[in-house]
Amino acid sequence: xxxxxxxxxxxxxxxxxxxxxxxxxxxxxxxxxxxxxxxxxxxxxxxxxxxxxxxxxxxxxxxxxxxxxxxxxxxxxxxxxxxxxxxxxxxxxxxxxxxxxxxxxxxxxxxxxxxxxxxxxxxxxxxxxxxxxxxxxxxxxxxxxxxxxxxxxxxxxxxxxxxxxxxxxxxxxxxxxxxxxxxxxxxxxxxxxxxxxxxxxxxxxxxxxxxxxxxxxxxxxxxxxxxxxxxxxxxxxxxxxxxxxxxxxxxxxxxxxxxxxxxxxxxxxxxxxxxxxxxxxxxxxxxxxxxxxxxxxxxxxxxxxxxxxxxxxxxxxxxxxxxxxxxxxxxxxxxxxxxxxxxxxxxxxxxxxxxxxxxxxxxxxxxxxxxxxxxxxxxxxxxxxxxxxxxxxxxxxxxxxxxxxxxxxxxxxxxxxxxxxxxxxxxxxxxxxxxxxxxxxxxxxxxxxxxxxxxxxxxxxxxxxxxxxxxxxxxxxxxxxxxxxxxxxxxxxxxxxxxxxxxxxxxxxxxxxxxxxxxxxxxxxxxxxxxxxxxxxxxxxxxxxxxxxxxxxxxxxxxxxxxxxxxxxxxxxxxxxx
Ligand SMILES: [Zn+2]
Numbered sequence: 001x002x003x004x005x006x007x008x009x010x011x012x013x014x015x016x017x018x019x020x021x022x023x024x025x026x027x028x029x030x031x032x033x034x035x036x037x038x039x040x041x042x043x044x045x046x047x048x049x050x051x052x053x054x055x056x057x058x059x060x061x062x063x064x065x066x067x068x069x070x071x072x073x074x075x076x077x078x079x080x081x082x083x084x085x086x087x088x089x090x091x092x093x094x095x096x097x098x099x100x101x102x103x104x105x106x107x108x109x110x111x112x113x114x115x116x117x118x119x120x121x122x123x124x125x126x127x128x129x130x131x132x133x134x135x136x137x138x139x140x141x142x143x144x145x146x147x148x149x150x151x152x153x154x155x156x157x158x159x160x161x162x163x164x165x166x167x168x169x170x171x172x173x174x175x176x177x178x179x180x181x182x183x184x185x186x187x188x189x190x191x192x193x194x195x196x197x198x199x200x201x202x203x204x205x206x207x208x209x210x211x212x213x214x215x216x217x218x219x220x221x222x223x224x225x226x227x228x229x230x231x232x233x234x235x236x237x238x239x240x241x242x243x244x245x246x247x248x249x250x251x252x253x254x255x256x257x258x259x260x261x262x263x264x265x266x267x268x269x270x271x272x273x274x275x276x277x278x279x280x281x282x283x284x285x286x287x288x289x290x291x292x293x294x295x296x297x298x299x300x301x302x303x304x305x306x307x308x309x310x311x312x313x314x315x316x317x318x319x320x321x322x323x324x325x326x327x328x329x330x331x332x333x334x335x336x337x338x339x340x341x342x343x344x345x346x347x348x349x350x351x352x353x354x355x356x357x358x359x360x361x362x363x364x365x366x367x368x369x370x371x372x373x374x375x376x377x378x379x380x381x382x383x384x385x386x387x388x389x390x391x392x393x394x395x396x397x398x399x400x401x402x403x404x405x406x407x408x409x410x411x412x413x414x415x416x417x418x419x420x421x422x423x424x425x426x427x428x429x430x431x432x433x434x435x436x437x438x439x440x441x442x443x444x445x446x447x448x449x450x451x452x453x454x455x456x457x458x459x460x461x462x463x464x465x466x467x468x469x470x471x472x473x474x475x476x477x478x479x480x481x482x483x484x485x486x487x488x489x490x491x492x493x494x495x496x497x498x499x500x501x502x503x504x505x506x507x508x509x510x511x512x513x514x515x516x517x518x519x520x521x522x523x524x525x526x527x528x529x530x531x532x533x534x535x536x537x538x539x540x541x542x543x544x545x546x547x548x549x550x551x552x553x554x555x556x557x558x559x560x561x562x563x564x565x566x567x568x569x570x571x572x573x574x575x576x577x578x
Pocket of ligand 1: 270
């Protein structure tokens with residue numbers, strides 16, 4: 001079903017479209033005789049609907065795929081009437097299904113099988129090279145077409161820090177292409193065979209919006225900066241092409257299964273169409289046509305220099321409650337820990353300002369055009385100069401008479417925020433979306449190498465924006481960091497460092513656990529224009545919920561990520577049970 005654009009932006013009551021799962025196989029619920037009632041009562045636990053006042057109850061009623069109400073056990077049992085199915089919570093805690101506001105669906109589906117050679121799996125450079133040699137041996141056993149593939153490589157977390165270039169990769173794989181993706185997704189490392197496969201000459205000029213790493217003599221060294229440099233090489237691999245095409249539906253359903261185990265009921269894909277434009281959205285539709293997807297999807301169409309969506313008949317709000325086009329994504333700079341996020345001043349240990357992927361005057365024109373067409377914009381900005389360029393562009397659109405507040409434009413990662421930028425975000429009705437795991441996994445290098453002790457105080461300022469009432473969300477950017485939502489809550493509340501147990505990075509930016517929960521439920525729904533249907537357990541909304549073994553409000557902050565997901569329900573059906 002198509003939604004009228006103005007209706008979509010207003011999110012008025014009564015326009016919620018749901019795709020019924022009726023007639024499709026049950027997703028793990030009890031089977032057999034027709035139930036006497038379509039009511040299910042969850043009782044005997046802690047029910048946190050994440051409503052305006054963050055109220056607490058002991059019971060919840062759902063009817064079909066909708067929330068019917070919350071209250072005491074007695075009141076809810078009475079309201080349910082006879083024949084209701086009863087789920088005894090036995091003290092467990094119910095929250096709205098988690099919303100992952102920013103992840104990369106295609107990368108998880110298409111590259112999920114590629115081996116992790118990053119620092120969490122291989123802590124030294126030598127161990128990473130050894131893993132790549134094993135992958136090469138396996139590729140040789142597969143046949144002459146098979147590439148050597150790796151992901152999650154991250155030189156800055158290695159001791160000592162070192163990059164992969166054609167030198168290492170040609171030595172490891174002289175007979176076949178090799179492609180290793182950086183954990184940030186913004187940099188790739190390839191060998192000479194891979195450059196050949198993509199038809200890239202050793203003296204090729206930089207592509208628009210990207211950069212080739214070079215040797216002292218100017219020839220390419222195999223380091224590719226930005227999607228425009230990487231994608232042609234990645235898509236020269238026939239196996240990856242197959243996974244992105246004919247095998248995509250099965251791979252995508254697996255991503256939904258993984259989300260369900262983590263209590264995530266909605267995934268926001270932040271690069272729909274990155275490889276094949278409208279054909280990619282068509283494959284997402286196929287995935288839902290199968291009826292086995294266990295998570296909803298909100299798609300942000302990826303726009304870049306080749307403009308894959310130009311001429312496509314797609315509007316914001318197209319789709320239904322399971323799969324809906326939510327907005328348009330622009331990427332304005334690179335990654336801070338890769339020293340490609342665009343900064344006002346040079347990096348702490350490197351004399352560079354980083355990269356604009358989109359030059360500010362071009363960004364201004366793009367934002368004006370898309371905002372005038374009614375597209376909610378999701379704009380990646382890591383460095384403070386990139387964030388300035390986003391704010392300038394949105395302000396320019398507003399000054400041209402466009403109601404930018406209605407679009408709820410988002411700044412993705414929004415890693416470094418000065419006070420003046422927080423004030424502008426508020427004035428423009430925008431929302432920051434923090435990659436909160438930057439603090440936990442990369443916090444020590446952000447402080448010691450990337451920003452220095454002073455500027456790192458401006459990293460992921462959850463408490464500062466919470467204090468002034470700006471709606472903020474947090475994301476994993478999976479596969480950049482792992483998909484789990486409880487880990488994000490832990491980091492927002494504790495801001496503890498992976499490499500330095502006991503240390504806290506910028507304690508003043510820690511937030512109360514309730515604020516962290518709200519950011520990935522209620523606020524995340526608002527941010528993706530879906531608050532009329534998901535994000536809280538309020539009557540009339542869709543029955544998406546997670547049952548946790550224990551209450552995150554009662555846990556030690558660093559133990560929140562250890563709480564087990566006990567059950568996940570999506571659209572009124574149990575899609576996961578531990
Ligand atoms: Zn991303």
